[in-house]
Each structure stands twice: as structure tokens, then as C-alpha cells.
Amino acid sequence: MMKKLYWLLTVNCILFTGASYGEINLSGFTSINAGKVLSGSGVPQYDIPPTFLADYPIVSSYSEDVSFKPESLFGLQISADLADGLSVTGQLVARGANDFDAKIEWAYLSYEINENWTVQAGKKRLPLFYYSDFYDVGYAYVWMRPPADNYTWQIFNYNGVNALYSGEIGDWSVMGNLYYGEEDDTENKLLSEFFFNEPTREIWRDMLGGVLQLNKEWFEVRLTHMTYKNERYRDGKRVLFDGETSRTGKFYGVAVNLDFESLFLLTELNRLDLNGNSDTSMITLGYRLDTITPYVSYSQFKEDADDGEQHNTTSVGIRWDFHSSAAFKVQFDKVNDKSFDLAVAGDSESITLGIDLVF
Amino acid sequence: MMLLKKILLPLLLLSCYSVNAEVVVVVHPGNNSSFDQSEISKLFLGKAKSFSDGNQAVPLNQEEASAARQEFDANVLSKSGSQLKAYWSKLIFTGKGSPPKEVSNDAEVIDLVSKNPSMIGYINAASATDSVKSVGKF
Numbered sequence: 001m002m003k004k005l006y007w008l009l010t011v012n013c014i015l016f017t018g019a020s021y022g023e024i025n026l027s028g029f030t031s032i033n034a035g036k037v038l039s040g041s042g043v044p045q046y047d048i049p050p051t052f053l054a055d056y057p058i059v060s061s062y063s064e065d066v067s068f069k070p071e072s073l074f075g076l077q078i079s080a081d082l083a084d085g086l087s088v089t090g091q092l093v094a095r096g097a098n099d100f101d102a103k104i105e106w107a108y109l110s111y112e113i114n115e116n117w118t119v120q121a122g123k124k125r126l127p128l129f130y131y132s133d134f135y136d137v138g139y140a141y142v143w144m145r146p147p148a149d150n151y152t153w154q155i156f157n158y159n160g161v162n163a164l165y166s167g168e169i170g171d172w173s174v175m176g177n178l179y180y181g182e183e184d185d186t187e188n189k190l191l192s193e194f195f196f197n198e199p200t201r202e203i204w205r206d207m208l209g210g211v212l213q214l215n216k217e218w219f220e221v222r223l224t225h226m227t228y229k230n231e232r233y234r235d236g237k238r239v240l241f242d243g244e245t246s247r248t249g250k251f252y253g254v255a256v257n258l259d260f261e262s263l264f265l266l267t268e269l270n271r272l273d274l275n276g277n278s279d280t281s282m283i284t285l286g287y288r289l290d291t292i293t294p295y296v297s298y299s300q301f302k303e304d305a306d307d308g309e310q311h312n313t314t315s316v317g318i319r320w321d322f323h324s325s326a327a328f329k330v331q332f333d334k335v336n337d338k339s340f341d342l343a344v345a346g347d348s349e350s351i352t353l354g355i356d357l358v359f
Numbered sequence: 360m361m362l363l364k365k366i367l368l369p370l371l372l373l374s375c376y377s378v379n380a381e382v383v384v385v386v387h388p389g390n391n392s393s394f395d396q397s398e399i400s401k402l403f404l405g406k407a408k409s410f411s412d413g414n415q416a417v418p419l420n421q422e423e424a425s426a427a428r429q430e431f432d433a434n435v436l437s438k439s440g441s442q443l444k445a446y447w448s449k450l451i452f453t454g455k456g457s458p459p460k461e462v463s464n465d466a467e468v469i470d471l472v473s474k475n476p477s478m479i480g481y482i483n484a485a486s487a488t489d490s491v492k493s494v495g496k497f
Contacts, residue, residue, distance in 0.1 A: 025457075027451055027452075029448065029452060075452075077451070077452060089454055091452070106454075108454065110454060115408040115409060115415070120454060124454070125453070127453075133453040134448070134449045134452050134453050136452075137448050137449065137452045139444070139445055139448050140445045140446075140448040140449040140452070141445070164454075164455060166405075166406075166408075166455070166456070168401070168406070168407055171397070173401065173406040173407075175455070215406075261437065288439075288442075290439075291439075291441070321439070321441035324423060324440055324441065324444065325444065327441070358444060358448045
């Protein structure tokens with residue numbers, strides 16, 4: 001009883017002092033999605049039934065039965081403004097793919113040095129691809145999800161520091177981000193559950209990366225580069241890469257977006273050099289007709305090796321902004337998985353639909 | 360009389376409507392910065408944080424459902440409410456920015472802007488008063 005009372009008082013104090021020192025902002029995002037594979041080959045050589053892997057890192061996979069869980073999620077962001085440019089932000093995400101087990105995915109301090117520079121430290125999402133750091137916020141983009149062939153990397157969060165720049169050069173808006181950090185994922189979901197079928201610990205050390213984004217009226221370009229050291233343990237045993245305990249990965253990316261009033265074109269081109277090159281690319285064309293936005297998209301993954309991992313996806317879909325804070329989407333995806341040894345989930349045709357909202 | 364009812368009255372209403380539909384962007388009377396549509400857009404999209412004179416700029420939005428907000432979004436920012444919400448969602452949930460503070464009506468905008476040289480807002484053109492300076496009608 002005393003213990004309960006003590007905690008209650010402590011929580012009270014924290015809430016009270018929080019409120020008296022600064023402003024607390026609550027915001028959030030939710031996606032309720034459903035889908036199924038209409039037809040698919042699966043991967044007979046690995047006993048994988050017809051499957052559509054919609055999101056690699058968290059293993060959102062659809063089967064021939066309708067399922068609501070793979071991509072549904074609920075996210076809550078709490079941000080406390082502590083005055084004088086200091087703020088603290090936490091993001092709690094519950095994913096259907098993890099049985100809605102809520103986890104803190106972001107927790108960072110932010111300090112605004114001046115109107116151009118902000119430094120942040122803590123746990124954040126890794127801003128590798130254009131859509132990486134807001135991947136979970138379906139409302140912020142047109143598709144059901146950013147093209148799966150591109151967003152395949154197993155690590156999507158990091159612990160570290162970063163410096164954000166925001167400013168203008170002439171008529172151009174400039175955004176920059178420099179980051180350094182690491183992630184030690186003791187049981188990586190994609191590697192453990194999907195690729196190796198044994199507990200796999202994935203470590204990315206000394207991640208050092210930069211992002212530069214330039215925007216003027218209808219034109220936007222984003223350039224990025226990142227290097228890291230990869231270490232891995234499978235079933236508790238260290239994996240050797242060509243006799244070494246670690247290997248270096250280098251990531252390069254360029255995204256160009258053209259956004260006219262109705263018509264828009266989104267593109268991304270990326271290369272990961274990790275004992276050889278893997279290239280990913282995507283192109284999307286969409287057209288806004290008031291609240292209805294139809295789009296078509298093509299994306300691919302190609303590893304530069306004999307029978308290397310190679311797959312592509314052709315998608316068509318519609319986003320309908322039926323409410324000021326919610327959008328309905330429906331998308332058809334046709335996946336072509338070309339490799340034999342490194343087949344991921346086989347060929348498939350799938351339909352997914354759902355509602356994304358922000359609050 | 361019939362003529363008045365059938366032609367003049369609708370015309371009159373129409374002209375009233377078009378006057379009502381315009382918004383004026385207002386700043387503190389002491390603010391001598393230069394403004395154009397692109398400059399104002401950048402301030403309200405968080406892409407610029409200071410006026411042309413170098414002083415800090417704090418934009419004020421009106422509530423989402425208000426006519427002034429809808430006119431401002433369409434005429435000045437040239438984007439739909441959904442597009443703007445998607446734009447801000449991306450910044451809010453990546454820790455890169457937050458949208459302008461919202462106030463509830465023209466009177467509140469005028470009151471705040473008239474007292475604070477760093478603020479910039481917009482109001483229905485018909486509500487304009489001498490206590491704020493108009494820097495553009497859209």
C-alpha cells in the first residue's frame with residue numbers, strides 16, 4: 001500500500017513539475033490495415049507458402065488468408081518543451097506484427113542551438129532512405145507503405161547523436177542531418193525469423209552518416225551517405241566474414257521528387273556496398289484529383305552476384321483523403337522474386353487496404 | 360424591382376462573397392520587412408524562421424475548420440489541408456519541426472500580432488484594423 005502510494009506521488013510529482021516547467025504535446029499516428037495474397041508461388045525449396053513480405057525489417061507478411069495484423073500499428077508521441085530550446089520526445093509504438101506489444105522506439109533530447117542548428121541525442125530511427133524515419137506514419141505518404149524492395153535493411157533504429165540543419169540558400173530550402181551511433185539488436189526479427197530461422201544478433205557499429213536535402217518550389221533532391229561496421233552472431237556463435245569478425249558497409253542514396261499541383265513523381269536510387277553491391281530503386285507517378293490520388297509504382301532490388309537476391313514489385317493504388325485527419329488506401333502489388341538460392345518470399349499478387357490517421 | 364432581385368442581389372451577394380473569401384496577411388505595424396507569397400509560404404511551412412530584416416518570425420495559424428485557414432492554405436500555400444497535414448506529420452514524427460500555433464479567430468490574431476513584433480498571421484480581409492499592418496491580400 002505504502003509502495004503504491006509512493007509511486008502515485010512520484011508520478012504525480014513528475015506530471016506536476018512537467019506541467020509547470022513546460023508544455024507537453026501529445027500526438028500520434030495509427031494504421032489499421034488488412035490484406036491477403038491473391039496468388040503466389042511461395043518458395044518451395046525453403047518450404048515457404050505463398051507470401052507477400054510487405055515490410056522486411058518488422059516482417060509484415062501476408063498469406064492467402066485475410067489478416068489485419070501485419071501492418072496495423074498504433075503510435076503515440078509525447079514531447080515536452082522544457083523552454084530555452086530544450087525538449088524531450090518519446091515515441092511508443094505497438095505493432096500488429098509484434099502482437100501489439102508496445103515498445104519505446106524513440107527517446108531523445110533535442111536542443112535548439114539557434115534557428116538553423118539543433119542537436120539531438122538518444123534513440124532515433126535511422127534516416128537511411130527517404131521515407132525511413134517516418135516509415136510508420138502512413139498518413140505522410142501516398143502508398144500503403146514505402147516500396148518493400150527498397151526498405152529491406154534489418155536495422156532501422158540507432159542510438160547516438162545527430163545535428164540537424166535547416167536554412168536557406170537563395171531561393172533554396174536546405175535541410176541537413178549528420179549522425180553517429182550504433183545499434184545492437186540482440187534478436188533481429190528479419191534475420192532470426194525470416195532468413196536464418198535461428199536467433200541472430202545483428203550489430204551495426206560506428207554508423208556515421210549524412211543527409212542533405214534541397215528544395216525549391218516543385219523540385220526536391222535528397223542525397224545521403226552512411227558507413228558502418230557489421231558484426232553478427234548466429235545462435236550465439238560469431239559469424240566470420242571472409243575470416244574477419246566485422247565487415248564495412250557503405251550506403252549511398254539519391255532521391256528526386258517533382259511535385260506539381262496535381263501531378264507528382266517520386267524516385268529513389270540506392271546502393272549498399274557490403275562485400276559487393278546491392279542496388280535498389282523505385283519510381284512512383286501519382287495524380288491528385290481533389291481528395292482522390294491514384295498512383296502507379298515500380299521498385300526493385302538487385303544484388304550484383306550470380307543468382308544474387310533479386311526482386312521487383314509493380315503496384316497500383318488509390319489514396320482517398322475522406323477526412324481531414326484520415327486517409328483510406330487500397331493497393332495491388334505484384335512481386336517478382338527471381339533468385340533461387342536467395343529467394344525471399346517468391347512471386348505473389350496481393351491486395352492490401354486500410355486507413356491511416358494522425359492526431 | 361424584379362431586376363434588382365434577380366440580377367443585382369445575386370451580384371451583390373457574389374461580390375460580398377469574394378470580398379469575404381480574401382485573406383490579408385498581417386504583421387506588427389513596426390515590422391518593415393519585405394513580403395511576397397513565397398516568403399510568407401516559407402514562414403508558414405517552417406522553411407524560414409526569420410523576416411527579411413533578420414528578426415525572428417513566429418507564424419500564427421487559424422483553426423483548421425475556419426474559412427480564413429482554408430483560403431490561406433489554398434491561395435497562399437497552394438496546398439490542400441490533407442497535403443499540409445501529411446507535410447507536418449512527416450516533420451512532427453521525425454523531430455524536425457512543428458506546425459505554427461493555432462488561434463481561434465481574427466480578433467485573436469489581431470490582438471497577438473499588434474502586441475508582438477515577431478508575429479505574423481492572417482485574417483479575413485473584412486476584419487482588418489489599424490492596429491496591424493497588412494502586407495498582402497490573397
